[in-house]
Amino acid sequence: MNLTNSSAAVTGGASGLGRATAEAFIARGVPTVIIDLPTSNGDVVAKELGELATFMPADVRDADAVDAALAEAEKSAPLRAVVHCAGRGGKLRVVEKDGQPGSLDLYSEVIGINLIGSFNVLRLAAARMVKNEAVDGERGVVIMTASVAAYEGQIGQAPYASAKAGIVGLTLVAARDLARKLVRVATIAPGTFDTPILGGLSDKVRDSLAGQVPHPARLGDPSEYAKLAMAIVDNAMINGETIRLDGAIRMGPV
Numbered sequence: 662m663n664l665t666n667s668s669a670a671v672t673g674g675a676s677g678l679g680r681a682t683a684e685a686f687i688a689r690g691v692p693t694v695i696i697d698l699p700t701s702n703g704d705v706v707a708k709e710l711g712e713l714a715t716f717m718p719a720d721v722r723d724a725d726a727v728d729a730a731l732a733e734a735e736k737s738a739p740l741r742a743v744v745h746c747a748g749r750g751g752k753l754r755v756v757e758k759d760g761q762p763g764s765l766d767l768y769s770e771v772i773g774i775n776l777i778g779s780f781n782v783l784r785l786a787a788a789r790m791v792k793n794e795a796v797d798g799e800r801g802v803v804i805m806t807a808s809v810a811a812y813e814g815q816i817g818q819a820p821y822a823s824a825k826a827g828i829v830g831l832t833l834v835a836a837r838d839l840a841r842k843l844v845r846v847a848t849i850a851p852g853t854f855d856t857p858i859l860g861g862l863s864d865k866v867r868d869s870l871a872g873q874v875p876h877p878a879r880l881g882d883p884s885e886y887a888k889l890a891m892a893i894v895d896n897a898m899i900n901g902e903t904i905r906l907d908g909a910i911r912m913g914p915v
Contacts, residue, residue, distance in 0.1 A: 673748065
């Protein structure tokens, strides 16, 4: 997709995969709205990235806040690319070690942010994109973020793996739904990446995670996610697909 005279939006854009993606759009000269929680440092990040970056606070479950952020993007140019990186983890067993059933509240919270939030961003972005004038047979592209946990969820990942598997299941359906409207949908499923989520772990744990990756035997860099996101934007034939970005890792049960 040609992003000349277009705008973009990135959820979770204040850090990690989202920030790297926002940087990639801005490097191409694309005005980009960074969407992240009001408690994030999104405003600071936007200032660091320069005049093409704008921060809009929003919880991805909040339809009004997300729609306002997307409307802000359209003030610069038609919105043609949205990359949805926002999400959260949450350790939960079906039955906890003390014999108590896993928390339904935590399960609902993680599903709400990761899966329902993804659909909310997708539907609101697509509703704006379908009104765009077609350029080279396209009106827009939405890229969502799943995880290898969608396929190999580990013990304690019940809500996270469920939500990410839901995103994988949503991808093809949404792409088919939006095909006649000339809007593409694709998903990236990262493996173990060096993001703030892993930042609080000890070096020993981080080294252990890196060592599980066959090749390259290290944590992924957020810029590598951003490069794949840009490749999806560029390649009109990538549609309805979930692409693993994981160095050939296949997660064990623990």
